[in-house]
Amino acid sequence: MIDIDYTISLGAIINTAVIAAGGLMTLGALRYQLKSLDQRLADLESEAKTQTEILTTLARQDARLDGLDTRFNDLIAHLIRNPECHL
Numbered sequence: 001m002i003d004i005d006y007t008i009s010l011g012a013i014i015n016t017a018v019i020a021a022g023g024l025m026t027l028g029a030l031r032y033q034l035k036s037l038d039q040r041l042a043d044l045e046s047e048a049k050t051q052t053e054i055l056t057t058l059a060r061q062d063a064r065l066d067g068l069d070t071r072f073n074d075l076i077a078h079l080i081r082n083p084e085c086h087l
């Protein structure tokens with residue numbers, strides 16, 4: 001039969017404490033990285049919002065320019081059909 005020693009030695013206590021401390025330090029490092037990533041993600045979201053607003057403004061300006069282009073082409077076509085017209 002196998003004899004099992006149930007005594008606790010100082011080495012076992014130190015070993016357990018070191019492993020527990022390492023685990024806690026790892027959790028702390030992961031929490032810090034998570035907070036850092038959360039901040040970076042928030043910054044990226046605000047940047048994406050700004051870029052969306054810029055693209056929306058550009059699209060509006062493009063639509064306005066298309067409207068002006070259409071009106072200008074209509075005016076030119078009207079002047080070509082009626083050369084005696086003086087607007």
